[in-house]
Amino acid sequence: MNINDIKRICVVGSGQMGHQIAMLCALGGFRTTIQDVNQHALEKAKESLEALMDKWVAKGKLAEDVKDAAFGRLAFTSSIQEAASNADFVIEAIVEKLSVKQEVFQQLDKIAPSHAILASNSSTIVSSLIASVTERPDKVCNMHFFFPPLVMDCVEVVMSEDTSEETAQLTMEVCERINRTGVLLRKEISGFVANRILGALQREAVQLYEQGICDYKDIDTICRKALNHPIGPFQLMDLSGIDVGYYVMEQRFAETGDLADKPPKCIEEKVKAGHLGRKTGKGFYDYVQKGVEN
The missing domain is CATH 1.10.1040.10 (N-(1-d-carboxylethyl)-l-norvaline Dehydrogenase; domain 2)
Structure with a gap:
């Protein structure tokens, strides 16, 4: 798989990190779906993004047609099946609890296509602890954005011993496509570098x-x-x-x-x-x- 094969991205979690990560992906040209079990959270995420992007347009930071095109690529759903079943790349951005992340990754492993990369936005939990519950540990890594993602440039991409070189490099290329500076850590440690x-x-x-x-x-x-x-x-x-x-x-x-x-x-x-x-x-x-x- 190469970067041109990644066309659809699923972001799991519409909270303060997830919805902004999803907008970055949509602005980067990817068809992006935000999934959250809480319908109210999805509605709030959409309202927040509309207000923020309108502000960017008003300030001249973003052209109106670019904003409209990005929203045209962005979808919202409460169904993880709908969000992940055709995704080429998944970014998990839920609560910082290992047991909850493992449960979600078990679901994603069953739902997402076999070629899909599963990345965690965790700010401290190493991906090997999450990858252990999947059948694709070579396609699991950390992709740690910083708050707020639409402002902060850096992304820590962290490999476990099982993460493949292809997975790491594709994740770095996704960072480039969404106009973020990816920094690759080839050895995992709880909390990574910045935190x-x-x-x-x-x-x-x-x-x-x-x-x-x-x-x-x-x-x-x-x-x-x-x-x-x-x-x-x-x-x-x-x-x-x-x-x-x-x-x-x-x-x-x-x-x-x-x-x-x-x-x-x-x-x-x-x-x-x-x-x-x-x-x-x-x-x-x-x-x-x-x-x-x-």
């Missing part, structure tokens, strides 16, 4: 906060003003979703048993309270009250 570095910074920031050394707002200010980061670690957790980071930490802890990988108390409290960041209106910061920094 291991980011995780180290976030762990230190949370420890400083929980120890009472510094308020989270001040830590964000120091990271922005002294380190020239575009956004502070607590602001970033709010942006990407505190629950996403929490599930990543839970998975890492389950793999290592190292208490240093266990979710910190302040993160666990936020998740239990449903304060997940911008998407719920409250996380470390409050995004509902007028005048509060966001």
Whole structure:
């Protein structure tokens, strides 16, 4: 198989990552179907993409006819059978829970054509743990986009020991077609590269906060003003979703048993309270009250 054989892409999951990944694929010329079991989530994804693309057109970032053509290539469905049965390439973008991903990949392995590549957008779970439940481990890899996918350029493409060279190179070529910089990691490690570095910074920031050394707002200010980061670690957790980071930490802890990988108390409290960041209106910061920094 070569890149010209990849014509149809299925994206499983229409959340904050999935729907934007799907739009990238549609803009890249692929016939793309977004699948989600939640019909309301699909409707919300469509509304979000329409609003965002209209904004891009208004700002001159995208031509109207290019936008219309992309939406013409984009479909939405709650049926995984409908979405994956004729797909040449599948990108999974669901919750960061290994058991749920394995269940979905078992389904995809049965439904998708035998030539189809199955990629996971997981930000931490290595593909070998997912590929083990399929009959095509050579066609499984990680394809980790960064939030928000329509803005962030980098994609980590990660091979397991079973991932074939063809699968890796085709995934890199898909990245090129959708105008993203793919970086190939030939050896897998939990969290890959970016999130291991980011995780180290976030762990230190949370420890400083929980120890009472510094308020989270001040830590964000120091990271922005002294380190020239575009956004502070607590602001970033709010942006990407505190629950996403929490599930990543839970998975890492389950793999290592190292208490240093266990979710910190302040993160666990936020998740239990449903304060997940911008998407719920409250996380470390409050995004509902007028005048509060966001």
